[in-house]
Amino acid sequence: MTDSLLVATDLVKTYGPVKAVRGVTFHCNPGEVLALVGENGAGKSTVAKMLAGAVAPTSGTITVDGEPLASGSVRQSRLSGVRCAFQELALVPDWTVAENLSLPDGAPLKGFSQKKAVAAASALLESLHLSRIDPRAAVSTLSLADRQLVEIARALAGRPKLLILDEASSALTPPGVEWLFARIRELTAEGGSVIYVSHRLGEIAQIADRGTVLRDGLVAGEFVRGDWTDDELISLMAGRAAERFFPDPPERTTDAVALSVTDLRSEGLRGIDLELGAGEILGIGGLQGHGQAELLRALFGAAPAVADSWTVAGRSISRTNPVRSVRLGLGYVPEDRKREGLALEMSVGENLLAPWFKAYQLGGRPRLAQERGWIDGILKALSVRTRGPNELAGSLSGGNQQKLVFGRWMDRSRRVVLLHDPTRGIDVRAKQELYRAIVDLAKEGVGILWFSTEVEELVHVCHRVVVLYQGAVADELIGDRLTADAVVGAAVGATGSLNLTTEGVAS
């Protein structure tokens, strides 16, 4: 144990009566990638934050290189060579990439030079093979994936001894993940260590040397490379035998068309033809930033768009806006559940009902009472863990929040539901519950258009997958051609062949 880089002993963290972490012990050797896995609420993020110094442990010790880590100070942590990239991005949206990258080391009394910051940022991005990101661009103008890359770059900038990646790959596309793995291997080759927190078992299989499974704030088990299967890990995380991971798409029973569009043009879209059948689950693949977000927003009317012909449930339209789309029978689960999906200060029930408020009808508690049957049905169908419809949406965990954004469109006679990566950053059990709900919705004849950054979801749960590349349809995959390699291949513009290099990110 003495040669371990990091030793965490019996970490406990309580928030009032809530015990987030109840005694976690693990160590990490130099040059090693240690995975921390567990469901949401298992305590992974709290442990990561304690290591980063963002949260002080209630009891327990952390030593780095034999020296106790000054707890509760991000600055002290950084000085001891610990850097962290968080899932909830810690970048200032209105600042440029360069300003954000210089933020941690900016000594406030030394003054700040825009020119030097840009030069330093360019050099850093260059050295990390991210030169396509403009250091002068405001972070808010970047895609979520690019923002995550910047966040990781910022953590890598200090050549850390210990790098903590807390769900840092959640928005990354396969080539982005490859890029991240290349950086991790560079770091470990130099003797640095990485704590890798992720839900993606495929990534863990690829990169982790060892792993620690957390459940309910305790260590549920440990594993070493090559010595485990997905099912074993899932049952360890969930504390129960795992069910089959992905459900199959349901049998199509009708040829009716739910949505069709030809030559759809919008900002970031270069003429898209698309047809979605009733009861069909159509996956949208591709790298982030190649038009998937724009496609969903355009189809819902959240961004202006025109098309040669455009029908929704058989009705021809020339353009739409969100109000009209909801009336036409569309539903939309947006990318950012906290900002675009929920009113966090309002109740669970009212968040479910948000699209169905009519100015002249009842609202508030009388409406919740009226709709009690529907609300309880949705909460039950999706296994939302909540104290009830009157709990604030903001106090639910991420996965349960996501279920609310999805659930508001269930049993509301939708014709088409547009999903923007609904399973991003939520735990395995919540994912399975969402898969089941999506399949059930399709069984009822709802057309599902589902953009996912997780290729396995597209391959297993969708009838058909359309891959976008630079704002246009690169390939349509169905039947035997629908494989993970084909989706990834088409995503990087190399139809039919697998080409997983960092050039994919740079394109």
Add this chain to the structure above:
Amino acid sequence: MTTPGTSAPDTVGTPASTGPLGTAPGVDTSPAGIDRAEGVGGSAPESPRGSHASFLSRVPRSVWPLLAFLVLFGIGGIIRPNLITIDSLIGTATFAIILAIASFGQTIAVIQAGIDLSVPNTIGFSALAFLTLVGPLGPVGAFVAALAAGAVIGFFNGVVISKLGLTPIVTTIAMNGLLFGVILLAFNFSELTVTPDFVIAITSAKISVFGISMAAVLPLGLALMVVLQLVLSFTGWGRSLFVVGSAAETARLAGLPVDRIRITGYMLSGLLAAFAGIVIVGYYQQASATMGASYLLASVAAVVVGGASIFGGRGSVVGTVGGALVLGQVSTLVTVLNLGANIQQLIYGAIILIVISLYGRRRAA
């Protein structure tokens, strides 16, 4: 509250702050001791502390300003025992209800994550327009026209904010300046003297409620409060307003007509400010170009003290009445202590800062 005595602050204040802890085992000391016991009671069983916290969070926010008012009322009684009378309470409440009526529109603007800084001159404009139009249109026609003017002002605010995307603070303060120009140009102040009877009847006329004589504006304001609170809490429009204020992009992507909700919100805000203008004319029976000026800071203060979040998505008109009562009592105390009107503005400003920092901390916790 009808019993005079200096013990009022204790009997009112302690149950609220330490009530649930009274059941904690082994605590039999004075009220002050209970507070201290909570501070060091780390080894105490968790359940009482947990229930204490959840009890506090379950208390509606609009209760706190009412408690603060009662404490201030008690403090007034300590300084001048003769202030603890029904008449004194009614006097403060009447002042407060007029401020509250002027702040109802502000509440609606703040809930939708906006602010309406055109309240002062909307008050002035509607009051002067009302008095000017009584001659040609008759009192009822003038009343309707003045309210319509307020709604139109709000409509312009709302359109500029939602359709052009300007920030509410800039838009409404520009509107306030614009209205002041209109007031100075359009009205002939020397002719405005007569206040119509029906306005006096609903404002300054003394009526008796449960045997207590009070100005008619007090029940009028409370009735308006009840109606508005019902609209905010129990209608689709009211709840949509909260969704828009809490997360505008969420509202838009859920398919709510955000622009329409915003515009109607500002229209209601303008209409209520216009109504406040007429009420002020009726109660004080005078009107001037600057009659609304003092309501700029006071209306924001009443809303914020009333528990609304300045970031939107939270607030109530019941809370605003509580906030107005607190400010009204502050104003009474300032008068009693002979501090002068300028000190009052200073205290209002300080109260806004204190309350925002207190609520901001609760929000973060």
